[in-house]
Amino acid sequence: MATAIDIQQLGKRYKLGDRVHYGRLTESLANAVSALAGRRSSGPAQYVWALQDVTLAIEEGEVIGFIGRNGAGKTTLLKLLSRITEPTTGEARLRGNVGSLLEVGTGFHQELTGRENIFLSGAILGMRRAEIRRNFDDIVEFAGVGAFVDTPVKRYSSGMQVRLGFAVAAQLSTEILIVDEVLAVADAEFQRRCLAKIEDVARSGNRTILFVSHNMHSLRSLCNRAAFLEQGRLRSVGEATRVVREYLESAAGSNAERVWDDEQRRPGNEDLRLVAVRVLDRSGALVATAMSSDALTVELELEVSTRTAGTAVGFDLESDDGGGVLSAFQLDADEPPPLEPGRRVLRATLPPRLLDGGGYVVSPRIVGHNGRPIAHEQGAVHFDIVGDHRVRLLEHVSRLGPVALPIDWSEHHG
Amino acid sequence: MRSVAGPLAGRRPFETSPETVVRRRRGFSGLQLRELWEYRDVGLFLIWRDLKVRFRQTAFGVVWAILQPLLLTAIFTIFLNRVAGVYAYNLPYAVFALAGVVPWTLFSRALITSSTSLVESASIIGKVYFPRLLLPLASATSYVVDFAMSLVVLAAVMVVYGVAPTISILFVPVFSLMALAGALAFGVWLSAVNVRYRDVNFLLPFIVQLWLLATPIAYPLSRIPRHWQTLLGLNPVAGTVAGFRWAVTGHSRPPTAMVLVSAGVIVGVLVLGLVYFRRTERTFADII
DSSP states (O other): OOEEEEEEEEEEEEETTTTTSOOOHHHHHHHHHHHHTTOOSSOSOOEEEEEEEEEEEEETTOEEEEEOOTTSSHHHHHHHHTTSSOOSEEEEEEESOEEEESSTTTTOOTTSBHHHHHHHHHHHHTOOHHHHHHHHHHHHHHHTOGGGTTSBGGGSOHHHHHHHHHHHHTTOOOSEEEEOSOGGGSOHHHHHHHHHHHHHHHHHOSSEEEEEOSOHHHHHHHOSEEEEEETTEEEEEEEHHHHHHHHHHHHTTSSSEEEOOSGGGOSBOSSEEEEEEEEEOTTSOBOSEEETTSOEEEEEEEEESSOBOSOEEEEEEEETTSOEEEEEEGGGSSSOOOBOSEEEEEEEEEOTTOBOSEEEEEEEEEEOTTSOEEEEOTTOEEEEEEOOTTTTOOSSSOOSSSBOOOOOOOOOOO | OOOSSGGGTTSOOGGGSOEEEEEOOOSOOOOOHHHHHHTHHHHHHHHHHHHHHHHHSSSSTHHHHHHHHHHHHHHIIIIIIIISOOOOTTSOHHHHHHHHHHHHHHHHHHHHHHHTHHHHTHHHHTTOOSOTTHHHHHHHHTHHHHHHHHHHHHHHHHHHTTOOOOGGGGGHHHHHHHHHHHHHHHHHHHHHHHHHOTHHHHHHHHHHHHHHHTSTTSSOGGGSOHHHHHHHTTSHHHHHHHHHHHHHHOOSOOOHHHHHHHHHHHHHHHHHHHHHHHHHGGGHHHHO
16 A cells, blocks of 8 residues: 655644734833833733644544544644644645645635536635536535525525535545535534445445544444544554544543632632532543443532522533523422532433533523522533434434434334 | 556546645745646636626726716816816827826726735635636726727717827727836735735725826826836826827827836736735735
């Protein structure tokens, strides 16, 4: 096998603040003046390595997945390989023409029609005109925008725009294809069709694909190998299932706990305050990523000063795209005991298979007996659910909403 | 060794595929004109996009392209010619003014649009690679279409006033190109500065306004002492406009010295602009 991509000690350093606000002419002039005057306006420049010392060889025809937490350097790596930005150190050699797909609908212009945008986006992604013309009907069909092809895309729903964008991108037939997590924005049904399309391409075996995804399931089914990035460094590379497991294990305990150390800042009132909120697995360990079939526990730690009854202590559970799942309070119990003064720990256990794969957010809430809100910590902890094989969640049918709780079914004779 | 059969069969040999090297470039790394040519499809589509968008969304569409120079000429004719008594000696003032306004409009529109081209395409720059130079290049070039339409208007006005062109009209393409090159010279440079310092967006309309007054468009060169005229060529638009006006009407001696000075300035600024662009290009995606 020939090496398609040879990455040697690739690194990218950003100047802190450079990305956040660009310089203003007056600022630069002021800095120049104070530099002349021998004063430094702001201390030494601060740098951060978004990617550091990554060495990796990717074979021709290989489909490799990149995983890691947000800010681990996945997108930076893809941007370097796509030549969007330049590395600070090291080099990479790519053999074969490269197409990158870091966004759905790259180059779309809202005023132009679907037809026009197909050509525009196609050209910007690197396709030849003849190639786009040849694939035009396929694109329109895959996107399912037939009747609207001559309507400006600003009149499309966001879903339609995503579908059209992906349909164009799916025709990209470069030898090396770089795909960021572009599917996250599409609806579940379309995501499934896109994955099938990528799978087709991947299985055909003649293209090298670099793929970033948070969907561990699709990653495992698409990729032969996976690379795990952590804080800008390559932590491990190898057989996809093994690396995915390593990633899931390492991710445990990261965002799964929120502790308010400063007594003055604890959410609540003079009667009771929130000390901590945690997401735990069956054994009581913090867990940031769990399988759908695992039982999860949400733990609320309280400092109670006055005996309280009738105050609702609980949490909101939302999917991280903002959809509400449920609210749960200790008062839901049949005869909830009053909260006695001292440290109190309340635990709520979520049934296994409650949630479908995805990211979730827990927001603890305390509500007074008169309905007055006492505390509401939006998004205090976060965890991910991976839809797993073992529970045989339907793979070819997407569900509506985040709840995947199995329902009792029976068959009756009329 | 790679097996020949299987899914790889029928493709061109891997060994002949282009190799891309991703590494940090230092200093000036050449203009990469060959790469620009390889990506010409992207450039053509960008021009096509700009034209489509410009002529579709406006109620008057194409009319705007010719209305603007016409209105400017009308204002000059009413206020400068009739009120202030500025004359163009051997030419009807309206023809004189329009022959200056037409190349000026190409220059100023192309300058403004190319200077803002990178910032306006920030989302594309962060998501896909192509030579960034295509953006200012394409947005400026799209105004050649507006310019061509205003040339038709100029011809019509000349017919109305009975001004016949001479053989010098063969030079019109040269000076048209000069107007475009002048706009690009500054536009390429300003577009790159604009990525880091958005002040350009605020300064530009003001600069263009001053530039219009500092260029002999509404008033004849003969108002300026002859030995200063050559020096005025340091304003590259002055030489361009004077040259264009001479080419269209042929009604005076060619302002050769001034044109050469202007052309020199344009070439100089263009080269410096391209070098600056190429040097800063590598950080566009990081800071835009």
